[in-house]
Amino acid sequence: MELWSEKEIEILKENYKNHTVNELSEILPRRTKRAIVYKVRNLKINKQKIWTKEDVEYLRENYSKCETKEIAKYFDVSEIQIRAAANRYKIPKERLWSQEEVDFLHERWGETPISAIAKKLGRSIPAVRSKAIKEKIGGYIENGSYITLMELCRTINDGDTAATYRKMLKLKIPCINKKIHCQRIKVIDINKFWKWAKENKGDLNFANFEENVLGKEPKWVKEKRKEDIQYKQRRGVWSKEEINMMIDLNKNFDITEISKRLNRSEGSIRKQLGLLNIKPNIGKPKKKYWTEEEINLLKQMIREGKQYNQIMLALGRNETTVRGKVQHLFNTNSLRKAREQLEME
Missing domain, CATH: 1.10.10 (Arc Repressor Mutant, subunit A)
Structure with missing residues (x-):
C-alpha cells in the first residue's frame, strides 16, 4: 500500500467539504474511493453542511414523503446528517394527521379496503393501520357490519363448525371475499345473513345460538330457537x-x-x-299408508321451515319414512329444495 504524500493530504482537506467521493477520486487518480473514505476517517475530517433556508424548507416538505437515503443523495451528505438536521430543526418524520383525515378513517374503516383508504389519503398501508390502532377503533372486520363466515359458524355452535361451514356454502350463503392483511377471508353482512337465514331456517339449528350475540335479532329467531331447543x-x-x-x-x-x-x-x-x-x-x-291430512301437514311444515326431527314427531313417523315421502313428492329429500318447489306452486 502506497503511503499518502503531504501534498495529497492537503488536496484532500481542501476539497473534501465541497466535493463528493466520486469527484475526489478524479482529483486524486492514484487513490480509490475506498482509500479516500478510510483516509477521511483517519484524519477526522468533518464534512459539515451549511443549511440554508431553502435547504431547510426542502427538508421539511420531503422528509415525511421520501426515504432518508434519497434526501441524503440529493444533498450529497450522509443519512446521519439528514437525521441530525431534521432533529435540529424539529421536523417530524411522520406526517401529522389532519382532523379531516382522522374523520375519513373513522368513517371508512371496516367498509372500504385499507389499500383504497391509504391511496385516498396519500399514505402508506402500514401508516393507516398504525393510526387505526392509535385511534383505538378496533379491528377492520369488527368495525363494519360484517362477520367472518367461520366466526358465524362458531357463533351458531351447532356441534361441528366445519360441517356447518360446508353446509352454509352449499346453501349459497351470500358471503364475499375481503382481503385483510394479505389474506382473503369470507365475510357476510349481518343484515344479509338474517334474510338468508329466514329463507333457509329449516336447514339451520339455533338450539345453541346465544340470544342477541349478533346484535338485535328479527322476531322469528326467538321462536326458531325455542323450537330447536324443544326438539334438540x-x-x-x-x-x-x-x-x-x-x-x-x-x-x-x-x-x-x-x-x-x-x-x-x-x-x-x-x-x-x-x-x-x-x-x-x-x-x-304394519304398513301405514299416508293420508291426505298427513301429506298436507307435511307440506305445511316444510313451508314453515321445520326440520325432519320436528316433522317426524308431529306425524308420528320415523325419519326414514318421512324422507322417503319427501323424495317421492318432490324428487329430492332436501327440505330447502322442496320448499322452493312449494313456493312456485
Whole structure:
C-alpha cells in the first residue's frame, strides 16, 4: 500500500467539504474511493453542511414523503446528517394527521379496503393501520357490519363448525371475499345473513345460538330457537340409568319409540344395543299408508321451515319414512329444495 504524500493530504482537506467521493477520486487518480473514505476517517475530517433556508424548507416538505437515503443523495451528505438536521430543526418524520383525515378513517374503516383508504389519503398501508390502532377503533372486520363466515359458524355452535361451514356454502350463503392483511377471508353482512337465514331456517339449528350475540335479532329467531331447543336430541356419553332404561324399553318397543322416550337419535340407540350385543326389537310393523291430512301437514311444515326431527314427531313417523315421502313428492329429500318447489306452486 502506497503511503499518502503531504501534498495529497492537503488536496484532500481542501476539497473534501465541497466535493463528493466520486469527484475526489478524479482529483486524486492514484487513490480509490475506498482509500479516500478510510483516509477521511483517519484524519477526522468533518464534512459539515451549511443549511440554508431553502435547504431547510426542502427538508421539511420531503422528509415525511421520501426515504432518508434519497434526501441524503440529493444533498450529497450522509443519512446521519439528514437525521441530525431534521432533529435540529424539529421536523417530524411522520406526517401529522389532519382532523379531516382522522374523520375519513373513522368513517371508512371496516367498509372500504385499507389499500383504497391509504391511496385516498396519500399514505402508506402500514401508516393507516398504525393510526387505526392509535385511534383505538378496533379491528377492520369488527368495525363494519360484517362477520367472518367461520366466526358465524362458531357463533351458531351447532356441534361441528366445519360441517356447518360446508353446509352454509352449499346453501349459497351470500358471503364475499375481503382481503385483510394479505389474506382473503369470507365475510357476510349481518343484515344479509338474517334474510338468508329466514329463507333457509329449516336447514339451520339455533338450539345453541346465544340470544342477541349478533346484535338485535328479527322476531322469528326467538321462536326458531325455542323450537330447536324443544326438539334438540341429547348427545354425549350415555349414563347407566339411560342404558338400563334402553334395555327395558327394547323388550316392548321398537327403536323409533325408544328414540322418542330417551330423546336420543335412532342411530345412537342402534350403536348402544350393538355394543351390548342386544338385538333391537323390530317387531312386525304394519304398513301405514299416508293420508291426505298427513301429506298436507307435511307440506305445511316444510313451508314453515321445520326440520325432519320436528316433522317426524308431529306425524308420528320415523325419519326414514318421512324422507322417503319427501323424495317421492318432490324428487329430492332436501327440505330447502322442496320448499322452493312449494313456493312456485
